[in-house]
Structure formats: structure tokens, C-alpha cells
Amino acid sequence: MRPILYRDAALADGTGPDLRLGVSILVEQGEIQGKIAWIREEEGELPTDTEVIDASGSTIVPGLVDSHSHLTLPGGAHWIDHGFDPAEKLLDVAEHNAILLRSAGVRWARDVGSPPRTDPTDGRTRALALGVRDRWAGKPEYPYVRAAGSWVLRAGALPHGLGVEVEDGDGLLAAAMGQLDDGADFIKLYLDGPDRETAPFTVDEVRAVVQAAHARGAKVTAHSGVLPGARVGAEAGVDSIEHGFQLDDDVVKAMAANGVALVSTLAVMESWRTFGRTTRLPRFAAQPGRSQVAARRDWAHESVRLAASAGILIAAGTDFGGGSLRANQLAWEIETLVAAGLQPWQALAAATRNGGILLGEPDAGVIREGGPADFVLVHGDPLSDPAALWRVWRVS
Numbered sequence: 001m002r003p004i005l006y007r008d009a010a011l012a013d014g015t016g017p018d019l020r021l022g023v024s025i026l027v028e029q030g031e032i033q034g035k036i037a038w039i040r041e042e043e044g045e046l047p048t049d050t051e052v053i054d055a056s057g058s059t060i061v062p063g064l065v066d067s068h069s070h071l072t073l074p075g076g077a078h079w080i081d082h083g084f085d086p087a088e089k090l091l092d093v094a095e096h097n098a099i100l101l102r103s104a105g106v107r108w109a110r111d112v113g114s115p116p117r118t119d120p121t122d123g124r125t126r127a128l129a130l131g132v133r134d135r136w137a138g139k140p141e142y143p144y145v146r147a148a149g150s151w152v153l154r155a156g157a158l159p160h161g162l163g164v165e166v167e168d169g170d171g172l173l174a175a176a177m178g179q180l181d182d183g184a185d186f187i188k189l190y191l192d193g194p195d196r197e198t199a200p201f202t203v204d205e206v207r208a209v210v211q212a213a214h215a216r217g218a219k220v221t222a223h224s225g226v227l228p229g230a231r232v233g234a235e236a237g238v239d240s241i242e243h244g245f246q247l248d249d250d251v252v253k254a255m256a257a258n259g260v261a262l263v264s265t266l267a268v269m270e271s272w273r274t275f276g277r278t279t280r281l282p283r284f285a286a287q288p289g290r291s292q293v294a295a296r297r298d299w300a301h302e303s304v305r306l307a308a309s310a311g312i313l314i315a316a317g318t319d320f321g322g323g324s325l326r327a328n329q330l331a332w333e334i335e336t337l338v339a340a341g342l343q344p345w346q347a348l349a350a351a352t353r354n355g356g357i358l359l360g361e362p363d364a365g366v367i368r369e370g371g372p373a374d375f376v377l378v379h380g381d382p383l384s385d386p387a388a389l390w391r392v393w394r395v396s
Helices: 087-102 128-136 169-181 205-217 227-236 251-257 267-278 288-309 328-341 343-351 352-361 384-391
Strands: 004-011 020-028 037-038 051-054 060-061 064-069 105-109 116-118 125-127 145-149 153-154 164-166 186-191 220-224 238-242 263-264 314-316 377-380 392-395
Touching: 004 352, 037 220, 064 314, 064 352, 087 105, 087 128, 087 392, 105 128, 105 352, 116 343, 125 128, 128 145, 153 169, 164 169, 169 186, 186 205, 205 220, 205 227, 220 227, 220 267, 227 238, 251 288, 263 288, 263 352, 267 288, 267 328, 267 384, 288 314, 288 328, 314 328, 314 343, 314 352, 328 343, 343 384, 377 384
Parallel strands: 004 051, 004 060, 064 105, 105 145, 153 164, 153 186, 186 220, 220 238, 238 263, 263 314
Antiparallel strands: 004 020, 020 037, 060 377, 116 125, 377 392
16 A cells, blocks of 8 residues: 655644644555654655645644543433433444544544443443444544443432442442453443432442452543542542542542542533523523533533643543533534633643543554554644634544
8 A cells, every 4th residue: 555645734742832834744554554654844755656645734633532432322412311222223323423533533432331231233231332342443444442331320320221230339349340341441430429419439439449440450430520429539549530520629639649630521511501592401491500501611610720730631521422412522622621721732632642641542642653643634723723623634
């Protein structure tokens, strides 16, 4: 296969606030995956059969990493209801989501929960995204996937049947290890409980899961939309907190001390605000619902600012499928992180290299010589105009 030269682009890799101009990248093609041969401003001699792509006026960014996704679910205003759709339909949704992800330049998807179902393709009863991950592996038209299995939660925290329900700490540990036995790459705990004022599990119970998972070489992440669960997760030393809509100084200090990352999904609140005009659902359209969303949005933005000030690793996610966003809307999260106070390059880092760090995948969200040719060309400068990341021109 012919080498490909991307000529005379700008480069933004999430390492700093300035574009690198006049950059050319030579990609050597492989049977499955291309490799970056070199990144230069002076090209030198090219292989005789090189295909040259005029990339002038565009910016090359690393392939994006959606650190909070739900591959088998469609999103929208009735996102929870769709968790009970037939397995065959949810697998079709995953295929559509793969197309959306690639078109948006998302090369890595971290699936943080799918319904436990019998997969009609492989016949296994487990979290549905695990079979999707296995069938997509090694196929360049699909994103790379790391999947958590199903949500492990206190009974009553979500509608019955959506996750793996437990009654106590012993059940939490057994169910979490069961997810690893099923082939999950990491564990997802749900730390919002039926009573939103009280965490569903204690620090010691969650810490026991973290220690057992780490002993098996796996990480633990925790959903937290409200403060009590965030406090437990931070003190127990989970590897990351998802959403983190309600953090305070004490929680952020515990996160920093215990190396807990934050996976932001701020655009969820922006999505809910749009539902106030586009739906008749009272939780979004009625004035009490609008006021509640506005208050939650303000606290969520402040939580990100607190985390950033404390030097906590922030990775970006959409929550598509398991929330209201869609699979091609990671750019919305990047824009919203900037609105919350991050610099554009920091928001880009959250959606690229920081996601790779969270996943433990050194090539995810990174552009380097000798590395995989997973990058995206966008029209404009994402370091001054994050909206440029909506304008995907080409995906390598």
C-alpha cells in the first residue's frame, strides 16, 4: 500500500497552548493499521509512490478518546428507557454509534456500563458491550474499546434489571469480581444510592473492591452525580470518578492525595438545557426542572475548576447512550470544559492524551513518530476556537 503524506498542516497535540505550523506527516500503511514514519517541517526526499494530501489550512489533532461512553445505547431524552430495548436492537445501536464515533474522529471509546443481556451473536450472558468490544477488535473501521461490564449498584439506585444489583458490601465485592470474570477490562461502581443524601456503600466496602481489583491488574471507576458518593470514592481511592458533578474542597483534596482522576461529562447539563425547549418532559421543561438543571450545571463547572486547580487528571467523556448525548458529540464536551475555565489546549488534552493515561494506553490520544497513525484533521484552530473540533475533515 502506498505511503501517505499529509502536507503543510498545523499540529495541536494537547501539550501546550501554541500550534505548530507547517507540519507534514508521513504515514506508512500496514495491513490493519498505519504507522507514523515521521513528523517534519522540512520533508526531504519522499518515497516515489507517496500519495500527497494537501492539508494546508487544517489542524492535525490526535485521535480523540471518549472516556465515558455507552456503546450499546442511543441517548436522547429517554435514554434510561432504551436500556430495556431488545438485545438485537442495542447491538444495532452499537454499529450506528461506531459510524458516528469515527466520523467525529473518536478513535478510543471507554465503555462504562451496558445492560447485562444474553448476546444473540455469541450466546453469552454478561454486559452486552463486552461482546461488542471483542467483535470490533482489530478492525480499523471501529474504535478501540475498553469496557467495564455492567454497573454494580445498590438495589433501587437504577431501574431494576439495568445493572447488577447488590444488597451489601459482600455482594458488592462478589459482583465486582464477577464482572472481571466475565471479561471486563475494569469495574464500574455506582456510588449514587436510592437515598441521594447517603452513599450506598462505605469507604471500607469500596476500598475492598479497589484492592481486590488492583490485585488482578484491573482498575475501578465510580459513578458519582452527588456529593456523598464522591466523598466515599475519593477516600476509598478508586482510580477515577465519573461525572463528579458535586465536588467540594475536601473531596478534591482526597482525590489528589489518592491519585483519583475525574472524568468530566459537563455537556450532559448543556444537553438537558436544550431539552427545556425541545421536549415537554417536566423534569426539563417545567420551571422547577430548569432551575434544578441550572444549579447542577453551576456546581458541576465549579467541580471541574476545583479539580483542575488541584492538579487532578481530567479526562473528557460524553456519557453518550447512558446519558442524553450522542456518540459524535465529544466536541461539545471540549467546548464546555473551556466554558468552565480550562484553556483550550487543556480541554483538548482531556479528550486525547489524558484519556490514554486513564486507560493505561500510551498510544491513545498521542501523535508520535513510530506510533499508530490515529489522528484527525479539522478545519480551524482548536487552540483558539474549540468549535473547530466539530469540523472534522479527515480521519486517518
